Amino acid sequence: MVAPGEYTLRLSANQEVVETQALVIPDPRIEATSEEYAAQQVILKAVETAVREIHNSVNEMRKVKKQLLQIKESLKLVEGTTALQDSATAIVKKITTWEEALIQPNQKTFQDVINFPNKLNAELIDLKVEWMNLCLSLHKGQNKE
Numbered sequence: 713m714v715a716p717g718e719y720t721l722r723l724s725a726n727q728e729v730v731e732t733q734a735l736v737i738p739d740p741r742i743e744a745t746s747e748e749y750a751a752q753q754v755i756l757k758a759v760e761t762a763v764r765e766i767h768n769s770v771n772e773m774r775k776v777k778k779q780l781l782q783i784k785e786s787l788k789l790v791e792g793t794t795a796l797q798d799s800a801t802a803i804v805k806k807i808t809t810w811e812e813a814l815i816q817p818n819q820k821t822f823q824d825v826i827n828f829p830n831k832l833n834a835e836l837i838d839l840k841v842e843w844m845n846l847c848l849s850l851h852k853g854q855n856k857e
Contacts, residue, residue: 713756713844715749752843759840766814766833777807 716738723730784800787793
């Protein structure tokens with residue numbers, strides 16, 4: 713959901729980019745000021761940014777975890793590195809615990825939400841959807857049908 717206004721639409725495929733302008737007009741059934749639309753966009757953008765940052769952080773930490781596991785494998789060939797290997801294992805476990813607090817890595821299909829509880833990223837996405845629904849329902853009494 714976007715606020716009324718002018719937008720640039722961009723489609724990118726195979727290193728080709730096509731752009732066009734679009735004008736999103738306000739829903740005539742809803743009486744909302746531009747300030748109200750702007751406030752809504754601030755909240756929605758903040759949630760979207762938080763989700764994106766969570767996903768980027770998880771991806772970066774997965775790279776770190778992979779590197780640690782590779783280093784640990786290499787250290788197995790070197791005598792006297794048991795403490796380092798143990799440290800790598802401990803860090804990997806901490807990264808996994810941190811990741812599992814932010815995302816649900818076991819959810820692979822839409823039905824997996826039954827078996828595996830949502831984590832912070834899914835809760836934020838749900839918050840965004842609920843916020844949009846709330847805003848729409850608050851304005852239903854204003855419908856000019």
